[in-house]
Amino acid sequence: MKINKYIMQRMAKSTLIHVFLGFVTLLCLFPLFWMVRCSLMSNETIFIDKGLIPAHLNFGNFAEAWTKGNLAGFFFNSIIYTVCVVGGIVLISSLAAYAFSRLKFPGKNILFYLFVAAMMIPLPGSFVALFVLMTKLHIVNTRFGYILCLINVGLSMSILLLKTFFDKMPSDLEDAARIDGCTKLGIWRHVALPLASPAIAVIVIFNSLTVWNEYILATLLLGDSKLMPLQRGLMVFQGAHSVDYPVLMAGLTIAVVPIVCIYLLMQKHIVKGLSSGAVVG
Amino acid sequence: MDRKAKSTAFFFDNLQNFLFVLPAVAIFCVFYIYPFYKMINLSFFDWKGIGPMHFIGLANYQELMGDRLWWDSIIHAGYITFIALTFQNVLAFSLALACDREIRMKRFYRAVFFIPPVLSEVVVGLIWNWILSPEMQSGHPTGLLNNLLFSSGFPQLAHNWLGDPKTAMTTIAIVNAWKGFGWGFIIFLAGLQMIDKQLYEAAKIDGAGAWKILTNITIPKMLQLMLVVVILTILGCMQVFVLILTLVSEGLVNHTDVPVTRIFAAMQNTNRFGYACAEAVIFGSILVGISFILKKLSDKAKQ
Numbered sequence: 001m002k003i004n005k006y007i008m009q010r011m012a013k014s015t016l017i018h019v020f021l022g023f024v025t026l027l028c029l030f031p032l033f034w035m036v037r038c039s040l041m042s043n044e045t046i047f048i049d050k051g052l053i054p055a056h057l058n059f060g061n062f063a064e065a066w067t068k069g070n071l072a073g074f075f076f077n078s079i080i081y082t083v084c085v086v087g088g089i090v091l092i093s094s095l096a097a098y099a100f101s102r103l104k105f106p107g108k109n110i111l112f113y114l115f116v117a118a119m120m121i122p123l124p125g126s127f128v129a130l131f132v133l134m135t136k137l138h139i140v141n142t143r144f145g146y147i148l149c150l151i152n153v154g155l156s157m158s159i160l161l162l163k164t165f166f167d168k169m170p171s172d173l174e175d176a177a178r179i180d181g182c183t184k185l186g187i188w189r190h191v192a193l194p195l196a197s198p199a200i201a202v203i204v205i206f207n208s209l210t211v212w213n214e215y216i217l218a219t220l221l222l223g224d225s226k227l228m229p230l231q232r233g234l235m236v237f238q239g240a241h242s243v244d245y246p247v248l249m250a251g252l253t254i255a256v257v258p259i260v261c262i263y264l265l266m267q268k269h270i271v272k273g274l275s276s277g278a279v280v281g
Numbered sequence: 282m283d284r285k286a287k288s289t290a291f292f293f294d295n296l297q298n299f300l301f302v303l304p305a306v307a308i309f310c311v312f313y314i315y316p317f318y319k320m321i322n323l324s325f326f327d328w329k330g331i332g333p334m335h336f337i338g339l340a341n342y343q344e345l346m347g348d349r350l351w352w353d354s355i356i357h358a359g360y361i362t363f364i365a366l367t368f369q370n371v372l373a374f375s376l377a378l379a380c381d382r383e384i385r386m387k388r389f390y391r392a393v394f395f396i397p398p399v400l401s402e403v404v405v406g407l408i409w410n411w412i413l414s415p416e417m418q419s420g421h422p423t424g425l426l427n428n429l430l431f432s433s434g435f436p437q438l439a440h441n442w443l444g445d446p447k448t449a450m451t452t453i454a455i456v457n458a459w460k461g462f463g464w465g466f467i468i469f470l471a472g473l474q475m476i477d478k479q480l481y482e483a484a485k486i487d488g489a490g491a492w493k494i495l496t497n498i499t500i501p502k503m504l505q506l507m508l509v510v511v512i513l514t515i516l517g518c519m520q521v522f523v524l525i526l527t528l529v530s531e532g533l534v535n536h537t538d539v540p541v542t543r544i545f546a547a548m549q550n551t552n553r554f555g556y557a558c559a560e561a562v563i564f565g566s567i568l569v570g571i572s573f574i575l576k577k578l579s580d581k582a583k584q
Contacts, residue, residue: 015380018386024376025393027459033395033423035408047418050432093303099301106295111306118313122568124520125544125561128554129316129323132330152312155305184297213401215523216541231403235527238407245411245423252404263399267392270399274467 032256039249046246060249064254066110069241071251073226074233080143081229083209085150089158089207090200092151097162104170112163119143119156131220146221154207166192198246202273205266212259230255286418324559329552341559351560353540361454362518363537369458370510373465378499380466391470397465406527408454413528415441443529446536453528453537457521462515465510472506473499480575508579512572519568540564 035139038046042058049055065071099105100112130149131140139145173195177187192201218232225236234255263270322344327335345351376394380387397405414424422428427439434542476499484494500507522541529537538546540560547557 014384017382017384021376021379021386021390024372025390028393028397028463030406031412031459034412038411047423066407090348092308096302096305099298103298103301104295105298105302108302111302115305115309118309120572122520122565123313123317123561124517124564124568125557126313126316126320128544128548128557128561128563130312130320131548132319132323132554133311133316149312155308159305170468183300190300193329197428209399213403215401215403219527220500221378231401234403236406238527248407249411251408255404256400259399260396260399264392267395270395270487271391271467271471272473 035249035252035256037104039253041246042242043246045079058246059067062245062254065237065251065254069237069247069251069255070225071237072229074228074230074237074253077143077233078212078230081147081150082208084143084147085154085211086204086207088147089154090203093155093158094162094193094196094200095188097166098157098192099161101166102162102174102192103184107206112159115156115159119160127216127220128219134221140221141224141227146217146227149217149221150211153214154203154210154215156253158207159204160204161203162196162199165196167196196270198272199268201266205262205269206273208262210258230252320558320561323555324562326555328554330548330554337555339362341556342563344556345559345563349533350538351540351543353535354540354543355564357537358519358521358539360450361457362515364451364454365458365461365518366511367513368455369462369512370465370507371464372458373510374469376462376466376505377469377473378495382469391467394466395463397460400460402460402521402523403527405456405460406524409459410443412529413442413452415444449529449537453525457460457518457524458526461514461517465514468504468506468510472503477501504582505579508582509574512575512579515569515571515575519564550565 035209037052039058039061040057041049042056042060045054045058100108131143134140134145134149137145141150169192173191174187177191182190194254212229213231215228215235216232218229219235222228222232225233228236234251237251239246241251317340325336325338327337329338339418377391380390412425413427414422415427424440426442430436430439442448480498481494484498489497519539520541521539522545525537525539525542526555541564544557544560544564547553547560
């Protein structure tokens, strides 16, 4: 009898927990569901059809957003920016982190602490000065300038993360490679980089999220709509379709799907990166 | 001769090592150090972005001290941060507590709660803008929330949530919390999972209730991590900008201004680059000050 009561109590508790978690899950997912639902309606039915799932599915909105709204162009730009920035960050930060961890040169510690300090000091308004600088260098409104700015945004965090990883890594393999006559660059390329791939995965996913979702610098630096990334493009698109909700929601869905897919695929690395970063920092 | 060769080799070795960090240092100097210096430097000038620069000393700062709109904007950002610190972080912590046990679908919950944080602010803002829309079409609201209030029999509660200065900031703060609680949740959960489960068992055997375990074991063990989350929340929420831009666009400018929108406006609308930089310097100093104090507290908690 007593055991029964214990089991009942446990079941009640676990049901309560599931109700709580389920409610928040609903809260998280419903706005996204609503977005997809509305993207499948037409401009007439969206105000009439009250059903959760529209009676007539209308996929034309996606085609309209993609071609007429020029989301195709913005999407393509975002892919270019993400690939270039993330590639640049991985290359530059792994070179620097490797040197900070393994090699000797004067001023090493000061330089490293500069990067750490940069991560700690928030610069909310530095975009004003950045804009002035970019104008002086004549790289406002160019892909190149935007990419360089974004590489700088992710650099400190990536260097710090990779250096901590290299510090913990045993150097036996590198010593062996050196004895076999491998150059420093060769060791970095053929030994250190492959071994650091878990940390690099974390850097890739976090920086991809940042670049894909970046808005402020894109607004400031890219006036030409041919160069705009997706987030900036969505605002232009919203300005043009502010009353055409189904097409707008289709546009948003196009922007959401890739990032959610990448997130779900690389989830493990996100959790790992966040928890290690927060527990360390 | 031999010594000279050696020292040359030493020099080239160091140079070679330095080349590894050169690209990072170069980008850092051009895109971080120089703007940092330029921002402070420009804040002493009256400058329209082009044309002559006039050195005016501290005049920008003097004007800033009496700028009602600017201090209001800091209060607005503080309000969003306050909601995030209380409502959002408590929610995140209780979700993490609920997930820190052997339950089914744990991985599913964890995956779902982090979806809002990976979405961009533009997307989140535009979706919620549509859900909260105040428009009416043939006697019925088009926005989901007002529509639900109508059909569930509370038409008097239907409201222009983002258009009314009284509710706008709270609505923005709640959307911000919706987007942000997943961060805290993941960090808290990771921290909770590192606590030795034997401590809980021992406490239970000693007859401690759930509340006692929470206040005497869990919270003291998590204190340092909580401070980290608090710092991250403050830094993130004080700088919120795009979410506000997409939720209210130009509608309610002065009632929903935050510091970053003020800096942007000073730069783009009135072309006062010096004033924008002064705002940025003051705002940055406030943030650094807050995080410095909290960091000190967290170091204390570590001991």
